[in-house]
Amino acid sequence: MTNFQDLSYQLRIGIVGLGNAGSALLPSIAKHPNVKVTAASGRNVERLKKFAGDYQAEYYLSVEDLCRSELVDAVYIASPTELHVEHVKIATNYKKHIIVEKPLAVSVEEADLLIQSAEQAGIHLIVGHSFSFEPPIRKIREIVEEGKLGNVRMINNWYYNDWMYRLRTPEELDTALGGGVTYRQGSHQFDVIRYIGGGMIRSVRAMTGRWDESRPTEGAHAAFLEFEDGTAATAVYNGYDHFLTTELTFGIGEGGPSQRTQGYASSRKAIQQLSSSDEERTLKSQKGYGGKQSKNYAQEKAHQPFFGLTVVSCERGDIRQSPNGLYVYGEDEKYEVQLGTETGRDVMVAELYDAVVGDKPPIHDGRWGKANLEVCQAVLQSARERKEIYLSHQVAIDLSHRTLMK
Structure with a gap:
């Protein structure tokens, strides 16, 4: 704390x-x-x-x-x-x-x-x-820094969900205005990967997908990220509401238990029933403060949140999330690290x-945010040009001034 x-x-x-x-x-x-x-x-x-x-x-x-x-x-x-x-x-x-x-x-x-x-x-x-503020991600970075499992060598984050068919404004579906999953959710995904890996990504090779003409922006991407020290990472995101990674994460999503309660592909089917983007915008406005469909964020968290499936491989072990913390797969044993109720x-x-x-310099300052943005843009550029993109605005993480978690 x-x-x-x-x-x-x-x-x-x-x-x-x-x-x-x-x-x-x-x-x-x-x-x-x-x-x-x-x-x-x-x-x-x-x-x-x-x-x-x-x-x-x-x-x-x-x-x-x-x-x-x-x-x-x-x-x-x-x-x-x-x-x-x-x-x-x-x-x-x-x-x-x-x-x-x-x-x-x-x-x-x-x-x-x-x-x-x-x-x-x-x-x-x-x-x-x-999401890189969340306890499991910060604890993974601490375990990496401790060095008991050796150096981190591979980071994978795969997230399949219904993002494209949640209520959206037209601007959220316009890539030029920062819409689509690569800008809006890649910002989280690449941030988590960079935080765990130390920040310094060397290059990106990626492809993106626009698979629904009625939602004209990137709804999926697959990216291979290489860090300066040779650590490899994959970032896979698919927001088209078919398979959900909650099937692999104990039924837990970003805020707690899975929200799929209305049957298979409920988000996609609900959007298809709307008559216009104006109707969708009106419904989305009802999710804001005091609206008819607003969430009770104070009671949202039931478990540690899962931003998809994250698996981190070090030289002498692997790490992944558990419902209440982390599973660590060491050389001689598998054990669980329990984490507290603090949220990101x-x-x-x-x-x-x-x-x-x-007067403590923040980790997530403007230059850190700029570096994550550079990865988002590199993914889009790599997909357009079908080539590897080298980065020049990355910054290393500095946790020297932070208090370690207990």
Whole structure:
């Protein structure tokens, strides 16, 4: 757990966007003894008024008005990807510390602009790749660093799910705006792989798939990633709602037990019944804060979350997740490592607090987010050009300042 530097300091956070991502962070903010949500901005006035009443907070219809507030020290930017550049720049103009949802931007050039803006403003910029914050992934990295199993040599993450047929806005299905599984979910997948492997990917060879004309973006990819030290990794993602990897992960998905309760291919069949993208957009809006279909994120986690099937091979053993931690397959025995109830979002809030209050450099800073974005772009480029793509913006992970898990 994080050691807080100043128990009297209250970090005040404003939320930009009260959709799924913005709503999901609220329980983690509430858990932290020194962080408080004080404001939100968005377009849905009814939702904002409910939020303001529930949290005794301010609400605004513009991001600039929120960032202008003296009751806000930091902002969580959970707006659509295509708005990240605009909203991060507004926050840096008002010198607010930032967590921005993944991906950081849609191009490396845009990422550079945001990193430079944050540095000039003297504020911390964290990119919210929440799955590498999760306890099993962080513990795998710790085991790798301890060296008892030897050096890591191979990392595999395979994820089959229904992502393409969950409720989507048109922008989420437009690759040019950062849509599709390679940008939206590859950001998580490559982040997890880079975190475990130390960060420095040398090259990418990949293919992508667009297999449904009604959902015109990448719904699948298969990538081979080579690290600078020769470690090999595969990243396979298929969001077309046929086979689900929850069949291999104890029925557990990203937030807890598998959500498939309506029968085979229920997400795909439900989307096919909708009359228009406007109807889909309306239904998705109901999943935001206070909506008819909103989740109770405070009660979501029943087990350690599984972002697909992750298997890590070291020279003298393998590691994979268990429902409550990790299975370690050593040379002489297999054993389980039990992990606590902390969530990745809890750690993300703590990383922001430690950066602002304790002056600890965050792991998931702008350059880390830029490096993950570079992998996403390399996968798309490799698929287009059918060749290996070499990377030039990778950064190594530095855990020297972090407190080890217990």
